[in-house]
Amino acid sequence: xxxxxxxxxxxxxxxxxxxxxxxLPAAALFLLTCILVLYRILWLGYPVLPVAKGQTWQxxxxxxVTPKDEQSSLSLALPSELIGNMVVEERxxxxxxxFYIQTQGPNRFGVWSGAGVDRPEEIQYRATIHSLPxxxxxxxxxxxxxxxxxxxxxxxSLAEGVTMKWQALAPMIRFQAVVAALKSARGDxxxxxxxxRRWQVVQQKHxxxxxxxxxxxxxxxxxxxxxxxxxxxxxxxxxxxxxxVWVDRSWGHLNPETWEVYPSPAALLPLAVGxxxxxxxxxxxxxxxxxxxxxxxxxxxxxxxxxxxxSAHFLDRWSLLQLPQEFQGTxxxxxxxxxxxxxxxxxxxxxxxxxxxxxMPLLIALAFRNTGTVYGVGIFCGVLLVGYAARSFLxxxxxxxxxxxxxxxxxxxxxxTVLALVGNKLGLRELMAVxxxxxxxxxxxxxRFFILIEESGVGEAFRAxxxxxxxxxxxxxxxxxxxxxxxxxxxxxLVLTVAALQILLGRYTGYRLSELYRFRDLKGTS
Amino acid sequence: xxxxxxxxxxxxGVLGMNFxxxxxxxxxxxxxxxxxxxxxxxxxxxxxKFGIPIPELYYVVENHGSIAGLPGVLEHLGEFVVKxxxxxxGSGIILIKGRxxxxxxxxxxxxxxxxxxxxxxxxxLSGIFSLEGGEDAAIIEALIxxxxxxxxxxxxxxxxxxxxxxxxxxxVMAMVRLPTEASDGKANLHRGAIGAxxxxxxxxxxxxxxxxxxxxxxxxxxxxxxxxxxxxxxxLLMTASEAMEMTGLGYLGADFVLDRxxxxxxLELNARPGLxxxxxxxxxxxxxxxxxxxxxxxxxxxxxxxxxxAKENFMHGIDSVVSGSRNL
Numbered sequence: 001x002x003x004x005x006x007x008x009x010x011x012x013x014x015x016x017x018x019x020x021x022x023x024l025p026a027a028a029l030f031l032l033t034c035i036l037v038l039y040r041i042l043w044l045g046y047p048v049l050p051v052a053k054g055q056t057w058q059x060x061x062x063x064x065v066t067p068k069d070e071q072s073s074l075s076l077a078l079p080s081e082l083i084g085n086m087v088v089e090e091r092x093x094x095x096x097x098x099f100y101i102q103t104q105g106p107n108r109f110g111v112w113s114g115a116g117v118d119r120p121e122e123i124q125y126r127a128t129i130h131s132l133p134x135x136x137x138x139x140x141x142x143x144x145x146x147x148x149x150x151x152x153x154x155x156x157s158l159a160e161g162v163t164m165k166w167q168a169l170a171p172m173i174r175f176q177a178v179v180a181a182l183k184s185a186r187g188d189x190x191x192x193x194x195x196x197r198r199w200q201v202v203q204q205k206h207x208x209x210x211x212x213x214x215x216x217x218x219x220x221x222x223x224x225x226x227x228x229x230x231x232x233x234x235x236x237x238x239x240x241x242x243x244x245v246w247v248d249r250s251w252g253h254l255n256p257e258t259w260e261v262y263p264s265p266a267a268l269l270p271l272a273v274g275x276x277x278x279x280x281x282x283x284x285x286x287x288x289x290x291x292x293x294x295x296x297x298x299x300x301x302x303x304x305x306x307x308x309x310x311s312a313h314f315l316d317r318w319s320l321l322q323l324p325q326e327f328q329g330t331x332x333x334x335x336x337x338x339x340x341x342x343x344x345x346x347x348x349x350x351x352x353x354x355x356x357x358x359x360m361p362l363l364i365a366l367a368f369r370n371t372g373t374v375y376g377v378g379i380f381c382g383v384l385l386v387g388y389a390a391r392s393f394l395x396x397x398x399x400x401x402x403x404x405x406x407x408x409x410x411x412x413x414x415x416x417t418v419l420a421l422v423g424n425k426l427g428l429r430e431l432m433a434v435x436x437x438x439x440x441x442x443x444x445x446x447x448r449f450f451i452l453i454e455e456s457g458v459g460e461a462f463r464a465x466x467x468x469x470x471x472x473x474x475x476x477x478x479x480x481x482x483x484x485x486x487x488x489x490x491x492x493x494l495v496l497t498v499a500a501l502q503i504l505l506g507r508y509t510g511y512r513l514s515e516l517y518r519f520r521d522l523k524g525t526s
Numbered sequence: 527x528x529x530x531x532x533x534x535x536x537x538x539g540v541l542g543m544n545f546x547x548x549x550x551x552x553x554x555x556x557x558x559x560x561x562x563x564x565x566x567x568x569x570x571x572x573x574x575k576f577g578i579p580i581p582e583l584y585y586v587v588e589n590h591g592s593i594a595g596l597p598g599v600l601e602h603l604g605e606f607v608v609k610x611x612x613x614x615x616g617s618g619i620i621l622i623k624g625r626x627x628x629x630x631x632x633x634x635x636x637x638x639x640x641x642x643x644x645x646x647x648x649x650x651l652s653g654i655f656s657l658e659g660g661e662d663a664a665i666i667e668a669l670i671x672x673x674x675x676x677x678x679x680x681x682x683x684x685x686x687x688x689x690x691x692x693x694x695x696x697x698v699m700a701m702v703r704l705p706t707e708a709s710d711g712k713a714n715l716h717r718g719a720i721g722a723x724x725x726x727x728x729x730x731x732x733x734x735x736x737x738x739x740x741x742x743x744x745x746x747x748x749x750x751x752x753x754x755x756x757x758x759x760x761x762l763l764m765t766a767s768e769a770m771e772m773t774g775l776g777y778l779g780a781d782f783v784l785d786r787x788x789x790x791x792x793l794e795l796n797a798r799p800g801l802x803x804x805x806x807x808x809x810x811x812x813x814x815x816x817x818x819x820x821x822x823x824x825x826x827x828x829x830x831x832x833x834x835x836a837k838e839n840f841m842h843g844i845d846s847v848v849s850g851s852r853n854l
Contacts, residue, residue, distance in 0.1 A: 398645045401653065455617060455716075507548070510545070511535050516532070521735075522804060522805055522808060
């Protein structure tokens, strides 16, 4: 009776090859990922392809201020979001000075102030700027401003006289007529010779920018003077000035020296709009200032997402991007660790590559982030060999398990210390970072390595060592790939799909690649 | 090329590691039954209950405190074996043949001091040889005197053992593991012992596998490994078959030693038996396991009926006929 009962339990009904109980949960997890990703894209407006358009620049401003009075302060125009470029990241080096940001209309000024010192004070400002070529900043047309204060009443009415005949023309034509007048050319429907001659005198007397602003004001075209930088690689010691004129729902950019229109306004980085000075020092003297602009080389993805994190309206409040910056880095890595685990599963169950322990290569891979692969692998192999030699010696001493492991642990720590000191002497940060390698894991690996050599031979142990290091290097390559980091960071639900793949892999009952070799002599024909 | 290789393995009915784990071990071996086979003390008690012959259990050292009491126990024993209760792969086993003033004489004739012996017991207890590395017990049991049948193909004083894979109580494949110099007298394939397949129908040995290559002679003694007729073959198959009822494991490996005086003696059971047995038999397990799945329910009624069915259906050479017809 007992036999029959036992046998019933063993009936091949629903043989594992036939049923796939792993498929449903995997499909459910995959579906959940899709729903969450779609929700973010459709409802929260996430970009489908997280590639940022436009260009990225690194701006570095070095200012040297020599204080003269008790109190000195520096006001420096900073790139502003409102003007049309995205400021992704800002760093300020204030030295002895206190720092705050002051907003004036569309402008942002960094103000450094403090008690005077007799030697020049260096102030550094660094920003990463992302400029989008077709970004409409203001949709509503700006209001017509007043005449420049340097113009007296008489000069103002003279400007009005110049533009009188153009009032009925379309804004674009009016703009071209004003530009022609500024170039001292007499275009279509010119003003009377007398008026024009008198205006030429006024124009010579004044700053060309003021003259232009007066004419545009008289022609009912909103205009403003802007100081900024040319967005091109190199060092600039003087800011660039230009005039922005509102024509046909966008700003035209006019060069006040040549009266040419800038063909590509994206090549300009506005800093101070509306006649404010870019840099102003009180109670001291500006010894030196230079703006250094370099093309940014980091991935543009990064910029995009860091920007999203700062703009409240764009984003799901439950995004990891809302985490404080210092905790974000951890999650960028953590979210990729499941992929590392997936790879380990793949290598063990599909390839049949042996590793020490299951997740040991993962932990080593995490340590590679600080040591780099070359030094990481070197340190790992070196300490493993030293540990092996010590373990062989310890074997003769007949120590009990826990004290023996403790001795190896101590040896590992000692090796780390020596490596860190050598690294310090040679100035190698990678060696000094040795302490971040998980020493407990390394200790256990030494023990396993020894036992494996004793029990299964050197070949087997080396295969496991090579397998472990190989998996570590591959895993490190994956977790340090920035686009993948960012994708998982913005769409953390993707780990559910990784879990789905893990489930599916867990149901893989086919052969391992290594079994092709293992059973190569099996011909099945004897 | 890879897919072709996989297809070939499939055609030969080779059982791979993944399918063994998912399709047989996880499907037919209840987790709760694992301790019965992982702990040799439990296996022994169970076997005694079922009347299956085992090496006599003298003493179990369960904690460091009882090491002190060992001399009293060992005083009356001329020869014995020390092994970890939860050991795997034959590690930690010491065979003691006699004693001298300085200490114990091991199988290979070396002298082991009392201190070294106690250290070894302590090592076992601290779990060095244990499957999971946890606390363990040391077993003191009777020494086996192997049947001389394998003397021509055994390195020195090694003890060959017979491994039988039992699926749903049906013995499906068998091999004899012969110690070599490389395996240090131990009968473990991954240490370099060779495994000779056994024709299930007749109990006669076939060629052997040595480090995943096929060999016809023993690497040390240079004698042919095939054609050796195992004594007590039916008894071996019967006992292996009963191991299913004993443990409730649907897929297991039973390891026996042929004792000169007592015949087949059960050494241990294994809930995760290895796959090299397929190489030793030049035959895939899947064919035999699938065939067992298709057997009529009546076959499974008793150990005797299962053994009779197995001998008839797993006769040497029969698989290739089956797989050959598959290829058509």
